[in-house]
Amino acid sequence: MEAGKAVPILLVEDEHDSVVLIQDALGEASFPYSLHLVETGEEAVAYLAGEGKFMNRDEYPFPFLLLLDLKMPGIGGFGVLRWLRSRLDLMGRLKVVIVSAVRSSREIEVVYELGAHFFWPKSDCHALQETIRCLQESWSALSPVG
Secondary structure, three states, X not given: OOOOOOEEEEEEOOOHHHHHHHHHHXXXXXXXXXXXXXXXXXXXXXXXXXXXXXXXXXXXXXXXXXXXXOOOOOOXXXXXXXXXXXOHHHHOOOEEEEEEOOOOHHHHHHHHHXXXXXXXXOXXXXXXXXXXXXXXXXXXXXXXXX
16 A cells, blocks of 8 residues: 555444444554445445445445454355455455454364454454554555555
8 A cells, every 4th residue: 555545444344333343443543544334245245346336446445454244144254255265366455354253263263264364353452453553564565456
C-alpha cells in the first residue's frame, strides 16, 4: 500500500458486539484504514469477487486484510476460506485473520490448512492489535491492488 493511503479492510461478522470489539481494536491502529462490513459468507464472497452491488471497486475496494468470523449462518467462514482457496488469484492478494470464539484445536488447524494467516480469539483484543501491527509492517512493501 502507498504510504498514507487507507488500508482497505473487510470485516465479515454477524454479531454487533463483536463488530464493536473489532472496531475498538482497530481504533488503536496507527495507520489509516477503511473498514467495510458484511454480515454473511455469501456477501463476503460477492465482495471479494467484485460481484453484484460490490462491483464498484472505488466504493468497495479489494481488501488487503480480511477479518473473518467462522460461525455465521449460510456458508460461514469455513465456506469463505474454501472458496478463497479455489481462487488463488485472490488469496495471494489478501491477508486473512480469523476472528472467532472457536476453541477446537482441530478447527483452528483447519483454518490454517485453508490458508488463514492468523487466528484471533475474540476475547483477546490485545492479540488482534498485535496481529494488525505485524501485518502493518508488510503494507509499505505492497503496491495498491484493485
